[in-house]
Amino acid sequence: MSISDVITLLGGVALFLFGMSLMGDGLKKVAGNKLELVLYRLSSTPLRGVLLGTGVTAVIQSSSATSVMVVGFVNSGMMQVKQAIGVVMGAILGTSITGWILCLSDISGGSGWVDLLSTATLTGIVAVVGIVLRMAGKKQSTLSVGNILMGFAVLMFGMSSMSGAVAPLKESEAFTGILTSFSNPFLGILVGIVFTSVIQSASAAVGILQALAITGAVTYEVAFPIIMGIAIGAAVPVLLSALGANIHGRRTAFVYLLIDVLGVVIWATVFYTANAIFHFPFMAATMTTVSIAFLNTLFRLATVIVLVPFIGLMERFVCFLIPDKNGADPAKLEMDRLEERFLQHPALAIEQSREVTSAMANTACRNLMDSLDLITTYSEKGFQLIQELETTVDRFEDKLGTYLMKITVKSLNTRQSEEVSKYLHTISDFERISDHALNIAECAKEIHEKSIxxxxxxxxxxxxxxxxxxxxxxxxxxxxxxxxxxxxxxxxxxxxxxxxxxxxxxxxxxxxxxxxxxxxxxxxxxxxxxxxxxxxxxxxxxxxxxxxxxxxxxxxxxxxxxxxxxxxxxxxxxxxxxxxxxxxxx
Missing domain, CATH: 1.20.58.220 (Phosphate transport system protein phou homolog 2; domain 2)
Known part of the structure; x- marks a missing residue:
């Protein structure tokens, strides 16, 4: 394999990742900017959570992105850990969809009409239609469809580049020897973990494995442990996203790793124990892009089916592993809703701002009502509570004001801009009401101390x-x-x-x-x-x-x-x- 082939391979990987990102972004825009709201509102049962997680991940083409979003939901209090587990399971299953899309690269041409079904022809047609929509489209929906088609074309071209770059390896004994070493389950799993952790995408890792399969050197005993390692490695970006999250967000991120590790432990134990007894004849079978996609989906589906009944047990387990040592501050829990992750989804960010502003309103209202009570029934404890609530309302205003200003720089429609303006105006009014509550409490204190x-x-x-x-x-x-x-x-x-x-x-x-x-x-x-x-x-x-x-x-x-x-x-x-x-x- 020459230096030119290596550069072509790396270029193919880059195009592959870019195409997948472009296609995923386009799909999400076509699905609508309320996709995230649907995700957290309709995940009330484990089955719904799994189905929604699978569907959303199939749209945005990334289990990590879905899971990071869910970590944000839990971190902000929008979703419970138990709800999130089902969605994460669905995300783990949904990410296998990309492998099936890549199976189109196996389509080969012939002559006449058959030649129109070749990968190169299909990619070219999709690219032409996509660029026409991109250049001539006026509506955002048309541009998004163009992005989807262009993303698909770039992804397929990247796949073809990778396949072409690794084609000479089919004649290399050294390459075959390296792949054979991966048939050791522990080494294969480790390679899958490291490789996926580096490129930060399970779909891309599976795609590269599919490209290598075109050489004819990837067997079942090589592919299976690598696929299991890829599943575990996909948890790395999710874990990294939870570094600044609260206790519930960290628990949710750890669930992703827990599900994949349990899946690997269960199926590796079952499969290799059975193989030691029965000596499966298909271990040396050569894998294709289709068989790798099928194996990847089957492994993930089997893991989800086995673990769904134990969602409650997994929740208790992560709560045991990551205990909450400090008591929860209700105001902080409300302010935690203002997740930085949601700023990329204005509909969600505004919805959360509304919830937090409502909490601020209730706090300011309570503070004023308590201050009125002090006029006739003064107590030092009550006065101190009003001071504490006034500080809390100030924190609400600081946090909300900063967050709302960050929303204003995003691409908002007219209604969203009006809502943000409303909240920016009203939070100052709620803060001032709380200020007057403290003033009234000071008047009550004066009345009490001077016996007026x-x-x-x-x-x-x-x-x-x-x-x-x-x-x-x-x-x-x-x-x-x-x-x-x-x-x-x-x-x-x-x-x-x-x-x-x-x-x-x-x-x-x-x-x-x-x-x-x-x-x-x-x-x-x-x-x-x-x-x-x-x-x-x-x-x-x-x-x-x-x-x-x-x-x-x-x-x-x-x-x-x-x-x-x-x-x-x-x-x-x-x-x-x-x-x-x-x-x-x-």
Whole structure:
């Protein structure tokens, strides 16, 4: 084998890997950008998980990519480890599809119409159609189909280059001797592991083995241990992807390795024990691209069938091997949803941002409600809890803000851009609500430490206003979480009522000061409470208006502030009158 042949072989491997990547990316785009959402939503049972894992891997042409995606799902809390095991099994099976595609390289020409079925002719036709679609296509779907066809053509050309480069090896005794040494099961498995770990693709490793099979020097006893080693080696990129993952993500990555190792141990033990007893005659049979594809699929299918009933046991085993030594922080678990891996899939990244923003909203709401309770029932423990929750909400804003900005640089459609804008606006409002919760808690602390007692009139008015604040906050948070634009339209009228109440209460307080019913010492903290209540209502209004603007497909950051007080449709007066009666100070 000359240097020229070696260079041709390496070039063929490069084309093969590039073609597989190009075809996989095109297939995924044609399947739609919600493929990942389907994967994690429809994997509720082991059988569904296996089928979906197989299907998705057949589309994106990489078990490692599917498994890395699943590690991200588990790491972010979208999927449980038990669900992920079924999907990983499906990915391990689905990656064998590429081997069957490569069997087309065995098609040879003849004369006349038969010549049209040759690999070279088929590849040429596919390449021509693909490049025409790429150059003339206007729609993204047409370009994606062109990419699929071009990827297939490049993959087949790479396969042909590899086959041509290794063809002279059929006459080499040294090469035959090296391959014969791989018939030792342990050495063959080790070679498969190392080779696949280096090129980071089980499909490519099987493809190269198929190219070598064209020389006629690959026998069953050589191919079987290498295929088993390839299965184990495919776990390396998945394990590497989990280095920065949480405990659940690492468990999921280890499951990939566990499944393949168990498959190798089970079938190697069964097969070689049976061979020692019965001496199978097909061990020296020469392998073809088709027989290698069949053996690869059969090995993976048999492994999945045997291990599916033991998914629960495997989950307990990985939990035992990788124990969770630290207690889980609920807020951190929510923020872990913001996986960097999902940034390549905007639909998923936005969905996760929505979940985390909802968690932030609930935390801010809880913080404000607790601070209102402190006004009448103060405790130092309650005050400290509000400080801790305020820190948590700040962490939410930092994490979400950074993540959402990373999403904005991706290729988004109009609706996705509007959703990201909505979240960027609302997280600052939720953070400010939590700030006001801390301010109110400090007012409560001052009332407690200075033993301030409000007059009966002031206490009654504060109770009415507090009820309105609780209602507007609950309404704003619930409408955001449920994406309920109808209820969102009730927020702005209530915000107007809160503003009116605050103005009336300030006027009443001045009157009480003049009559000597209230003191200046009471007045300072009273006005501080009113100011914070009014600001909370303003932020609730911002949240509701952001939701209304998005729903009407007119979300514009420049128009956002200007329109805050202008969304007064026919229902505004109706809701305003209703709230005016409900929150009367009389």
């Amino acid at each position: 007692v409000f007059s009966g009139e002031a206490s009654h008015e504060l109770k009415v206003l507090e009820t309105a604040i609780r209602d507007i906050l609950s309404l704003a948070v619930n409408t955001f979480i449920e994406n309920n634009t109808e209820d969102a339209r009730r927020v702005e009228p209530l915000e107007e009522i809160v503003d009116t109440l605050c103005d009336e209460m300030k006027s009443h307080h001045i009157d009480r000061l003049q009559r000597g019913v209230c003191t200046l010492n009471q007045g300072f903290v009273f006005n501080d409470l009113l100011t914070n209540f009014e600001r909370v209502a303003d932020h609730c209004s911002n949240i509701a208006l952001a939701l209304i603007e998005l729903q009407s497909d007119s979300f514009d950051t420049h128009e956002y502030v200007r329109s805050l007080k202008q969304v007064k449709d026919d229902s505004f007066a109706k809701y305003y009158d209703e709230y005016k009666i409900k929150y009367s100070l009389q």
